[in-house]
Every structure is written in C-alpha cells, then in structure tokens.
Amino acid sequence: MTTTTGDQALIKRMNTAIVLEAILRDAPLSRANISELTGLNKATVSSLVQDLIDHQLVRETGTGASSGGRKPVMLEFVATAGYAVGIDLGVNYLRGVLTDLRGAVMAERTLPLNEAQPEEVFGVLRPFVQELIDETPASPFGIVGIGVGVPGLVDRQGTVLFAPNLDWRDIPLRDALNRTFGIPVLIDNEANVGAIGEQKYGIGRGISNMVYVSVGIGIGTGLILHRELYKGESGFSGEMGHLSIEANGRPCRCGNRGCWELYASEQALLERAAEDGIAGGLDELLAEAENGNAAVREMFAEIGRSLGVGIANIVNVFNPNAVLIGNRMSRARVWIEDALRETVEQRALNFHLRNVRLLYAELGERSAVMGAAETAIAAFFVRLRSA
Amino acid sequence: MTTTTGDQALIKRMNTAIVLEAILRDAPLSRANISELTGLNKATVSSLVQDLIDHQLVRETGTGASSGGRKPVMLEFVATAGYAVGIDLGVNYLRGVLTDLRGAVMAERTLPLNEAQPEEVFGVLRPFVQELIDETPASPFGIVGIGVGVPGLVDRQGTVLFAPNLDWRDIPLRDALNRTFGIPVLIDNEANVGAIGEQKYGIGRGISNMVYVSVGIGIGTGLILHRELYKGESGFSGEMGHLSIEANGRPCRCGNRGCWELYASEQALLERAAEDGIAGGLDELLAEAENGNAAVREMFAEIGRSLGVGIANIVNVFNPNAVLIGNRMSRARVWIEDALRETVEQRALNFHLRNVRLLYAELGERSAVMGAAETAIAAFFVRLRSA
C-alpha cells in the first residue's frame, strides 16, 4: 500500500482548495483580498484564480470600490457551473430537489409513495429523478451527482442493508441508480443526510460537534463530530433510537429493552393518543393542542420529557455544541420545548450544559433532501480536488 | 485567520513523516524498501533519511541479506533518542513510568497517596517525577514530555476542572508541572489516556474505532474514533458513567437518575457486597469468588449484566470495532465475562454485533500510565513534524 506522498501537485491542489473555499465563504472577493485572507502570495493567488476561471468554477463580476487605489476585480463562485439532485426517500413519500453547487433550490418535487416493493419504488424513482434532471439548465459540469437519504442502514457500497419500515433488505440502490443515470450516486441514512443538511444549510451552520436527532416514526441520529459526519466501523452508526433508557423497560423488536424510540417517537405519541381514544396522525394532534386540549398538550410534554432523557445522555456522552431536533416532531416544538429543556437541564452534567444549545431544525422537512443534495455536491468537490 | 497553506517545506515535512512512520512500523528497512513501500523516489528517500540520521532519529544498523545484488543498508528508529514520562495520578496511588520513544519501559514506580489536597499531591508528585527523570540515560532529545492521566474533567489548557474523588476544582496542573520541569506537559482524563495506552501498546493495537470503558470506583470512557481520541466541544467528553440506563432509577449525585455507574462500577459491587455483610475491597471479593462463594460470583455476574446493558447502548450508538473493558474491574474478567457477553448479544443490534469484539485490557493497571507516556511521545512527533 502506498501512502499519498507529498509533491508539487498536492500543494497546488491544497492551495487551489483554499482559494476556492475562501471565495465560497466570503464572495465577492478580489485577488488581493484572497491573498491577505489566506496568506498566499498575490502572484500565487492570481495564478490559481486563473486556473479556476479556466475551469469555469469562478468568474469576475466587475470592479469593486476603491479606497484610494486601483479598483479591485471582484470574483465569485459560479454556483451554476453544475447541479446536484437530492432525494429523500421516505416511507410513504418521495421528495426531490435540484440545486446548484451552492445549494440553491432550482426545482422541487414531492410524490406520495404507496408501494414499498423495491421494484415498484425504482419504477417511480427513475422517472422522478429524470424529471428533475430534465429541468437542469445547460452548464459546464451538468449534474454532478445524485444524493439519496433512506430510512434504514446503508453500507459503504450504497446498499440498503435493512430498512424496516420499507421492509427492504440488501437492496443495491446505488448501483441501480448509477447504472440508470451514469453519474455518481451517494446513498446514506436519512438521519445522516438530515444532519448534513442542517449543518450546511440550516440552523447548524458552522457548528463543529452536533448531534441531529431525527424524530419521526422512529428515532434516528446523525453525528457531526469535528465537522465531519461520523460513521462507525461498518459505515453506519447513530442508531440511538435503540439507546436503552429503561434497562428493564418494554421489549423492543430490536431485541433490546426500553429503547428510547419506544417512549419518544411519533409512533409513541400516536399510540399514547390512541389509548385515550384520539385517532388521527400528528397533524390532528397538533391541531388539538392548538385548540387548547390539555390532555393532548400533556402528551406532547411527555414526549418532550422522554426526548430529554435521551438527549441528556447524548450530551453527557458527546459533549456537543448543539443537539438538534429534526424531522416531523420538530413541528411540535412549542409543545415539547419547555419539558425537553427542563429535563435536559436536570439530567445532564453541568460542565456539559455550559456549551450545549438545544436547537430545532430550520429546514423542517427539507433537512434530509437538502443534505442528500449536499453529499453529492461535497463528493464533486472532493473529485475536483484530486483531479 | 490564515489557513495553513501549502509550500515546499510542507511537502518535506509530510514526506519526512511518511519515511519515519515507515521505519517505525516496519524496521529494519533499507532505503530501497522505503522507496518501494511509500512510493517516494529513491533519491528523495536517501535525502530524507540523511536528514533523519543527522537529527539522530534514525541510524544505520549494518547490511542486510542480498537477493542477488548489492547488500542493503538497514535502518532503524533510534528509540532511545529521547524519553517520556507517564504518570497515572489515581485517587489513592501514584504510578509513573519512564519510556523510550517506542514506549519501552525503562523505569517504573508506584506510591500510595493518602492526601488528596492539591498542594500535598504536588509535594509528592514533584520529587516522584524528578526521580524518574533522574534515571534517564543521556540522549539527544532528553525528556520530550510528561503525560499525566487524572480521574476527572480536564480542559484544553490542562486544568483539572473537576475531580470528584480527589475533591479538586480548577487546578492548573499543566502549568504547575510545566513551570517546575520546563518541558511540555500533557494532562488528560484517566479513561482517555487508558484508551490511548491500549490502542497503542495493548489489545487495541491498530483498531480504528474503539470504546475503552474504564471500570473503577466510577465508570469513565475513552473514545477512539477514526484512530483518534475524540474530545467534545470543551475538550472533554466520554462521561458515559453518567449515561442513564434507568430513566426512573436511583438519583445520582450528578443530577441525573439511573446512571450506569450506579449499577456497574466497583463502587456498586462493593455496596452490594456490604449489604450482604461482606466487607473488604475488590481483592477480597475476587478471593471469595475464587474460593467458590456462589453469592459473590452472582454479584460479579450482576455487574457483568449491568455493564452489558451500557455496552449494548455504546455498541448501538458508535458501531465500534471493539469495546474494551479496562481499569480495576478488568481483573474480574472471568467472573463477569459470560454475563456481559450474553447481555450485549441480547440487546445490541445484530448489524452492529457482526463487527464488534468485546476485549479486556491487556496492560491491566498500566493502561493509563502507558497512555499518558504515549500522549507525550505523540506530542513530540507532532512538534518534530512542524519544525
């Protein structure tokens, strides 16, 4: 095995990435600005910028204001140099976006999903993706990739190992899509892409250690540690829905007892409501709470407390800068927020509480689909860097 | 803020590190071997090796066997180019080692600690470290650093924020030692250095994702993720002893309820034994179990089950390649192992169980002190790289 050794090409790639990232973050920027910002020599910046312009990733946008000298030529990233497709494959819906390289949404589609059979889903998914692709404007790089979030375990090869709510096992989703469209495809767990979405485009922007808790039918988690998505040994992790919070609690179908999601998920809420004779889904319960139904409000508070128990654990284990509640339950924020915060404050270690913020998804139901697009964009930039 | 940009010096540092690591890993090695192994040109390797020889970090050890041509000149790392001091500052003991740069123990000392007052501990610690330093043979780099593991929370500045069992708060241990000895000092939590010790010198060698569970009076954890020690936002994390496994369990002094260490630590064992009128410490209980005392054996099994509950959680959250039981309770391995494994197998997700191994500290009570020395050695290599 050969380690990647250092040579001049590596340096150029590194410095090009530094320049590009500066432009991405702080555009519009002049060459002189970049030189000062990065510490690179003006001549170096000029040369690297020229390369980026040649590759159509950067363009000049006219002159900026002078402060007593020659006017600077401002540069910006050409966000429309390429486009990405993001797909959120839900249990009973399909959501897709077409974004530019900055994550600006160009087109969006949703579709209810009735069938969960892999073949049927493929049959719907293919034209769904194709329609998004058809809307892509002409651009130098075209569609740079397709990112997909799925409600299940995914291995490094993009195979859906197990998706209980779809009843999928060992479905080679990446290969299937890759064969159809001939462009890079990235598959990941719904909570992982949700975490990425919020960290890049949502309330989690710039936070280096955060835990995204996706509270839907079940509970999933995406871990951002040191600004990177953490994946365990097999490429999947974050099954914190099956963190046991009651060692001798109710048995879970996973084999464990007292799993968190038995107490704190949408499913748990609906079951609890059904016991009290309140039928309907989350929407109906939210409406009831809005109408002043005290029993329902208490149910939400109870969910908040149960979420708090698990989140206190998470805070103690990871000492993150933020814990972010995402997915459908984030809509119940007003009804769960106080109970949740109180529980966490009671139960988490003081030293860790100092730094942690309890946040709610800013992108709402779009966290996952935006994160899916972002994985495709990020993979494109990685390819650029090594080319 | 200026990002570290790429220049030729960076290349040289990178490649020097690659060469040195190859020699560290696979010595004895010839220049030709290194060239083939790393992909670096022969001339480049020659030049970099010469620099390393000039810096006394590498030496030639004579010729190797020929396979039909000129005999190779074999190279090895000069492990005795410098030495490191590792200190395990326990609640009632002090353990110290002097190691060479490869972690070979040159000298070792232990001392009982009766006083826990910071000033008293300093009074004992200073001469203790000095005696280890006095045993150092002459070498080009001398003592490259002092690593210390402490039973408490440590911030990035090496201040012991809180050590409940020593009753320490905000003790600037690094500064104190640094002023005395004038060499780099690194302070970290006992479980963190224990994890490092086992990952570098013990049973965890080469494992990229592992969780070290230090089971002593309390329970601490060290997380090795992607081959690196994970530290949370504030520089400390892994307070998994206060992972709640019973949402409505016994209140813990940390504010939470049902904390893991209330059920699975040495303290929990001793309290349980005291209830049954069995006095004494872990040693006595181990002797009783050895003598066939069924009640005591059951107590150990119960600890094993409680450990298993928490470890199943850890496995589900991190999907690590190994979970490693360390510190004092690792001595009870035979009495807890079966109950622990069965509990984990029942409770952890199947997908995660496939890859996880349940291991026991190989260095026993030396995990922490060896890890402490290793942190000093690692910091030395980092300094080398940037110089």
Add this chain to the structure above:
DNA sequence: AAACTTAGTTTATTGGATAGACAAACTAAC
C-alpha cells in the same frame, strides 16, 4: 498636476521531488 494607494502581473529565484544515469557491491552461471 503631483503624490500617494491599491490591484494585479511579470520576472528571477528558491527549494523539494523526480527520472534517469551511474557507480558500487553483490550473486550466479559458466
């Protein structure tokens, strides 16, 4: 208009990696 400022390019230099030539030192075959 002269003096000063700032932006961006050009030029000569530095320094690390490299390919390929080479000398040294060995083995193997005859």
Add this chain to the structure above:
DNA sequence: GTTAGTTTGTCTATCCAATAAACTAAGTTT
C-alpha cells in the same frame, strides 16, 4: 577466474509551485 545480471544507493539535470520584489495599471487625495 571471468562474465553477466541484479540490487542498492547516489548524483545530476530538470521540472514546477510558491515567493519576493519589481513593475504596470488604475484609481484617489491634496
């Protein structure tokens, strides 16, 4: 003993990215 072939490690000329410094361009201030 001679010759051919192999392997090791060094030497040399070359390449290339970054850089400092000089320079051109294009403004503002007095």
